[in-house]
Amino acid sequence: MFGYLLLAILAFSIVAYFVGQATGKKFVAVNGAAIHSLPMYHGAYVAIWVGIPALILSILWIALQGSVIDGLLTSSLPSALTEGASSAQINLILSEIKNVAAGREFSVPTDEIRAAADSYLRWQDIARWAMVVAAISIMLLAMFFARTRLAPRFRARNGVEQIVGWMMITCAVIAVFVTIGIIGSLVFESLEFFKMVPVHEFLFGLRWEPQIAIRADQVAGNGAFGAVPVFLGTLVISFIAMLVAVPIGIFTAIYLVEYADDRLRNIVKPVLEILAGVPTVVYGFFAVLTVAPAVRNAGNLLGIATSPNSALAAGAVMGIMIIPFISSLSDDALVAVPRSMRDGSMAMGATRAETMTKVLLPAALPGIMGGVLLALSRAIGETMIVVMAAGLIATLNINPLDSVTTVTVQIVSLLIGDTSFDNPKTLAAFALGLVLFLVTLALNVIALNIVRRFREQYE
């Protein structure tokens, strides 16, 4: 029903557009160039008046309809059912009514429930039709209203532009509110967690054994929520990733900017962009099936004990994943150094290498640093590769050949399987997520600040 209504609103708006446009054309025919707005603006003005209020009305209707009908249902139930019942029990009754109404009967319902289900269905029907009628009448009213306002000197263009402006503000605000919502959900669940586990224990504890029993009959550990080993693991893997990505990325950028001819540059740049477009789960395969066995074999050949899911394998593949970040941001930073710097240095008799190390790199350093920090925050938050290739057990070690776990891996494993939101095991995931979010946010802010300051320097 709602889908049809949306189609109807769309159709009405299109009709309204042509009505408005036709009126505008008539103005043009009569008044010539003296009209204020082009016919299309008259059309758009009427279309907006017809479409937007009806759309807002029907969305609000859908959003509120459920709770209004629930309220009606509750008050219509015989007092024997609702007397002294908690809101959770009432919710149970309501969902039973809705199940019955939808034809899903798990047990034979009582007569009261059956009667309530019937009235539920009836009210829903009424509400639906009322919505359609309300929307259509508001559209007709709006069309009439907007149409009467049109006149040769009517400022339809200004009106349309203003409304388009408001629509853009709405879009921007949606993104901001979603971000606030995400932060809010993280913070509230984390606060729940910190009621059960003290903050200092979480931040500074050295043991991470979160797999505690959710039900009384489960066999599990006693639980320890010291996040240090987990963050240490993230640090180790990110460090290995940066060790791989920073030199390769920066040297790639230097080569492409300063040494490569156009032909080669036109091949290498798109290939690097492909690297950036590979899904991380594919990098995960690569880490598990190719790199990890290779690292292990190499370790065995050298007689060094190597874990099958070593930090080295996961970190190295993650490093390959973030090469394009560093190379393309460094490339931009190097290209942004004015040509006059290069010329100045070359004219002094400096070689290309001297020009690069003594003039271009120092001048581009802030931009490169920004790129490195953005890549680092990407590495810290990366999930898929480490879920597939890193370990699960949190141990306090920094040996790259051993298995380590990361924050993101722990979040995934905490939220898989049995979850219960009054249990520290599940809530710990949110605390980890919050800390991770704060770390990457800080890195991003620093990186963007550095990049921006750098941009200002040469503009």
Added chain:
Amino acid sequence: MDMQDGNVKMTQQTVDRAMNPSDAIERTIRVQTRDVTVHYGAKQALHGISIDIPERAVTSFIGPSGCGKSTFLRCINRMNDTIEGAKVGGTIKLDGEDIYDPQLDVVELRARIGMVFQRPNPFPKSIYDNVAYGPRIHGLTSSKADLDEVVVSSLRKAGLFEEVKDRLNEPGTGLSGGQQQRLCIARAMAVGPEVILMDEPCSALDPIATAIIEELIDELRENYTIVIVTHSMQQAARVSQKTAFFHLGNLIEEGVTEDIFTNPINKQTQDYIMGRIG
């Protein structure tokens, strides 16, 4: 063939003028170019430029925008090498040595021929490091004291030392436009070049800074061979002893500055000087 004849005639003229006893530029020739052509890809930017650049004098190149004067200037220290697709033909000799000889080291060449650019381009480093850049990359000094000496004397020669002596460690980009340009001149002189090329060194400066740079150029003439590209005919008349007029990639006329401005032989030169082209 006509072109060739034109060139021969032009050279003859120069010789005639040079024979004139009142001529101020009877000096050793430092840079000698013959039939220099430049192609950017398929487009020819210079058509056979032949000119002699005398020692310890200022030679100015004038002409409307896009006439090839800057391109020609950049041939003299092989800066056109850094432009992809640029091809230079003909011969350019510095003290009788072909600078496009494959045996020649371009790094050494550029140490002998300094360059100052249109817009001041100090490196984003301290004033000291800007001037010390050349001596450092060429390993000219053996001790910190030597380097200090070179930096101070270069800044003195560029007439900048008194203004910046208390802030040698501050960034060169913080100076005013005119000071930056003098810093770039000091930077170029720190490697001890014999020839200094200046590509419209005053076009980004205000009149006062321009006057200071022009005075400086006049002083530097005592010890250096200077080639300056300029948009301003007044500037060419003020600072140079020899002037060459370029138009559409051709060298139209060259000679003693005074003669070019008071008594040009070629019609196009006349038109340009009277302000009818360009």
